[in-house]
Amino acid sequence: MSAEYVTPISKEGLEATGFPVPAPAAKGNGGRTRLRGGRRVGVVLLGLIVPALILLAWHLSTASGYFRPSQLPSPASVLAAAVDLVQRGQLANHILISTQRVLLGFLIGSLLGVLAGALLGLSRIADILLTPTVGALRAVPSLAWVPLLVLWIGINEDSKVTLISIGAFFPVFTTLYLGLRHVDRNLVEAARAFGLNGVRLLTTVQLPAVVPALFSGLRLALAQSWLFLVAAELIASSMGLGFLLTDSQQTGRVDRIILAIILLAVIGKTTDALLGIAERWAVRRWA
């Protein structure tokens, strides 16, 4: 693995200087693998160019005094705010509680989404009976649930996790429901002709066929979970990245606001990338 990461960087470095680099195809299979690994690293590096430029522009615009620190603090002061919060022992708590809420809500919501999507996607009667209701529930803007959740469940972990679950539920439900309804009829018929039905038909044909769709639903659900987390924490909480945002707004700490936004971007992107790896594996395995 390490060779895959080191070699291509130096090779691309050589190419960048105009130094002639031997064609990798001549090296046979090993060379091709390395090239593919190199491409992936190259893509990641290219993707970092724009964030680096933004950081540079941010630094220049604050260092030149174009923005006042109360409008836009410098990158260095945001870093200092992070170090300060770490030293107070608060940052880890904010991050951990937010991540815990997202993961719990995501797990519960997507599990219920899988169950409901499977039920409505497979059972014609359940589809006819329930689809209009579920469609109407999906049309309710998510934040409309907040007052009800606060009254019913109270301002605590449960109401936040419930709100996030609602957010995670619908993407998983929708993709699985549509996926199951569009499983290749020919495949299902062939399997039926060989005596498969009920649970065996489900596990042998229908579920494997929707695995790729399910994973894209899960990725959407995870993104929704982060969205709903901030909504839940903005409204009522005493910890978490959303709380850090509102609290910093009230105390005028723009550096902490920007810190929270950057953390949300980085953590959200990281969890999405992890799920993306699982998705690529699943697509290779099942598609």
Place this chain on the structure above:
Amino acid sequence: MTAVLAPGSTKPHHKQALGVRFSGLGRSFGSSGDRRIVLRDVTVEVKPSEILAILGTSGCGKSTLLRAAAGLDIPDSGEVLIDGTPVTGIDERCAVAFQEPRLLPWHTLQANVAIGLPKSSSASAGKAKVLELLKLVGLDAFAKHRPREVSGGMAQRTSLARALARNPGVLLLDEPFGALDALTRIKMQDLLLDIHRAQPTTVLLVTHDVDEALQLADRILVLGRGDADEPGSTIAELVTVPGARPRDRNSADLGALRSSLLSLLGVTGH
């Protein structure tokens, strides 16, 4: 490609070939206001071990007839009897190979063939049988490949092996070679005859290819309008193909029969 069936190497692992009787079979589609009659009054007896080719123009109900035998479709009138007992649903005694391979893309060829095994078979016996069948269709080297990694002809051979795994008393083939190139099709036809010689099961073969029917079948059933001026297809002709297999593709007897079959199908001047 050609599977060599050395005598004694393959156990007679098929059940006894079973006779099939279509009795007054009729089927129409659509709602009561807009009803389209596809089949009417199809009555024919297929003997055990016989290969019956079902010929007809597209949309004439060939596949519907086959699906009724498989239990994939329920006729409106009449019934299908296999070995004297009526078909009431998906029937264990039949196995189907479709025009498309219809393999599960996430399974290996080996696992796809194993789908065809009867429920009763034990894991070890089932595995041995699957490998034997893959060898029979010349794919033992590709057992661990996925369907998308092999050619269309190989996928279709896998589909045939899957049908054979079922130990079928009746093998139902729905234009199984229709989508293959001409050369592969001839090889597949030879393979089917090899298999049938080694394990003579009853075969119903739906095809639109007159030459394929002439090569493979004991008898050819032509579905068409028939004499009556009624909607829907019925048996327009039922002929016995002269000569023992393998038949010379250029023989004069077959040439005359080919012309008459083609004219029945509405193609004249050949």
